[in-house]
Amino acid sequence: MLDLGRSFLASVSRDPKALALTDGATRLDYQSWFRQISAVTAALGAMGLKRGDRLASVMQNTAEAATLHWACQFAGIMLVPLNWRATAEELDFVLENAEAAALAHDGAAAEAVAASPRACALPRLAARAAPQPGVIGFAEAAGASAPDALPMASPEDWSLMLYTSGTTSKPKGVPRRHSAERAAALAHVAQNLMPRGEATLGVMPLYHTMGVRSLLSISLVNGAFHCLPRFDVATALRLIAAERISALYLVPTLYHDLLAHPDFPATDISSVRRLGFAGASMTDGLMARIEAAFRPDLFVNHYGSSEVYTFTIHPAAPSKPGSAGKAGLNQQIRVVRMGSGDPEAVVPAGTEGEIIATLSGDEAFEGYWRRPEADAKSLREGWYFTGDMGFFDTEGDLFVTGRVDDMMITGGENVAPVEVESCLSVHEGVAECAVVGLPDERWGQIVTAFVVPRGAVTAEALDAHCRASALAPFKRPRRYVLVAALPKSPVGKLLRRNLLAGDYTPLPGTTD
Template sequence: MFDLGRGFLATVERRPHAMAISDGPVQKTYAQWFADIQSVARHLRHLGLGKGDRLVVAMQNRWQMATLHWACQCAGIVFTPVNWRSTALDIRYYLQDAGAKAIAYDGAVSEAVQACAEAHALVRIAVGDVRDAETVAFDSLLGGSGETLLLARPDDYALMLYTSGTTGRPKGVPRRHRVERAATTAYVAQNLYGHDETMLGVMPLYHATGVRALQAMAMVDGRFVCIPKFEPEVTLAAIERERVTSLNLVPTLYHMLLEAPGFRPQRVASIDKIGFAGAPMSAGLIARVEAAFTPSLFVNQYGCSELYALTVDQHANHKPGSSGRAALNQRLRIVTVGATSPDSVVPQGTEGEIVADLAGDEAFDGYWNNAEATAKAFKEGWYFTGDTGYFDAQGDLFVTGRVDDLINSGGENISPLEIENVLSLHPQVAEVAVVGLPDDKWGQAVTAFIKLRQPVGEQELHHHCLEAGLTRYKCPRGYRFVDELPKSPVGKILRRLLRVPAVAPLRDTPDAVARHARASLG
């Protein structure tokens, strides 16, 4: 099997003059870009980074970050991307946990790096203004010549992603070249990408979906269009200008594009393939996306950083809520919540925890320096995801949330996702998230947090739920109307923050004023 660096070289040899990457005015062919990548790889070695060393990279999506990714693959260095919104304390944690040899960053995180003492003890590479003589300017790494570096082997580590840390400190997920190569090949096949593909690179390159899109375009000789930071109008302009053919986003970003004042179907007419991952897409949003983009392919991929794509549905618009069936390199089971064995399989249609076979080609082999987390997730050769779901009668997986998100109300386990899907279909509901809040009588009360388009009463929403066929005990016992729902940097709704008092300001509706005047968000 090729390592990632050799895979990139194969593309250069196939189509050296094909356009490889765009970043505003910067346009580079594969031959031009490979020269830059090799120059950077050689300079990284001159700066003291050797095979297996970790390079922490904190940048927005720009061609320089993509270049560092590929330079690391050629030089055998472990590319370790982290959130560009990181604080100085975050940077300190990543550097220490990864045992980093160097850090590369841009202006978005410059203040945090400058305030981090640990960063000053390392090699520092900066895009843009360089503040001190010890920091290396990224541009100085370009323009060199010399031997072609292809130092990695398939079993070497290629990159290390960090989990989002929603349940504690982020965990390092090291992934080998052969694992990334297998995952990228499956990603190409499952999304039907071809060599004329142009992918919008707006998902962060510290996120599994972002880095997979970057690698997929290189595998099929396609073009990667960098968007440093998601802004609806900037994104729409790039789609229109670059004639982007494929989008793969989290559902929240589709919602924001459709709500943007400048959105018109004509501006996104070049889009042929739609994909989403990272969170379920509500039935209401699926209908809006299909009407706006009219894609030939509508793909839902459910997965995680640890094993990448677990399931794929290439017709997500045909069965809203379904995540499809096991992906090319996966085997899945549903086991009893709290089980310690993968053999505790539940009957079809019964909700439980989703587990995956660790023998799959895309699986990692343990968290970085975290034996306790590895032991908790690895059981008898299976990975316990912490996600809940069930298989329907046709064998399609429905992901219902996290084990920690299940609501136990009056002794009944209730999935938030089913309720969110129903409420999302109400014409005045822009966004919705459902959680269980402490309740003396019920243990947890099903509570819907809603961002509205126009005012609507609670009674109307209650009738809407009943008319849609939602079982009465699953209907929300309370509604909280908010200006915004709390989200992670990649657009996932953070339900845990909705359980914290005063998470967001209330927006009153005619029959909610009195109650919400007396109630907090917690």
């Protein structure tokens, strides 16, 4: 199997003048992009980075971020991309946990980087940020003269490490090899029927498995990756029309926003023939509206994770709303008895259980980064226990019904309730609180805080408290409900499912 660096070289050789990357006024074909990638690869070496080192990045979806991703693949450096909205505290944790040897960032993350002691102590590469002593400018690095980069990695070397949230506030590192990343990209090409020269909107973040998959797969078919650094509906619609975007791969929230924008009816979307969504469930109503608006040739529901990119695929999602389809090309799926921890405890069709995926598949990871307790919970006898609940119907199609734990997914981002509850609990006006994700057509789930007040407290005061805390903005509750008591079991365990089911009574005068 080829490593990713040699895969990119194959694309350069195949069609060097094909449009590869755009970002505002930047337009690069494969040959020109390779020159920049080579220059950045050389710059990483000059910074002292060597094969096997970890390089953390905190960047938006820019040409620089895409170039850095490929440079790391050539250099054999393990890229650790982080959410550009991460707080300084979150940045400190990951830099220590990953033992990062250097950091790349752009202006969007400048404030968090400046407040992070660990970040400030590392060699840094900065893009679109004010010049700083001792910090290498990305533009200068990419524009320097350098020999063509030679691939330094093997298929079994580490490619990148994504960080994914768990049921606690501490994220888990998911290391992935070149072989797994390439297999996942090839499967994405096949499962989405991607033709040579595909054009896609590069909007899903490059710290997220969906964004990485879009970048890698589009390069395999000599397609064009049109960067959208921060999602803006008007700009996205303009790019779709101007660049003749042929494929969209988005979380449901972004589809909702596209359709709801006043510019949508007048936008030429006729070039878009392939649609895909992942990261969260999509409501039947939204799916029907998308289908009617785009009339795509392919509308794929992609169910997967950072750990094992593809679990299942449904290539005609509107034909069976709610179904995640059947196992992907590199996967085998089972539904086993809840709580059994036994991959052989398969339940019959129609019975809800825990969804598990084989670790023998080419796309699978091998275990979390230095988290043996997480491995013990999720990896058993060659199977990955996803933490998701679901069932197979009589036709063999999978339906995902929820999480075994209570992780929320809002706009494609994972949010752990415990972290939000911890933040709220220190407010003097909060006696008790519980945070759940209630269904929302736009966001998939909306972070909702149920609060037992201590004295007089308002939603506005609680929101101000969260804004002033270290809680990342996307984790803040968007709705507050004041209640007299939280539902609990006889032994005092919080019953989140009751809140999800609407089994609560707001206090008089509370706006619910």
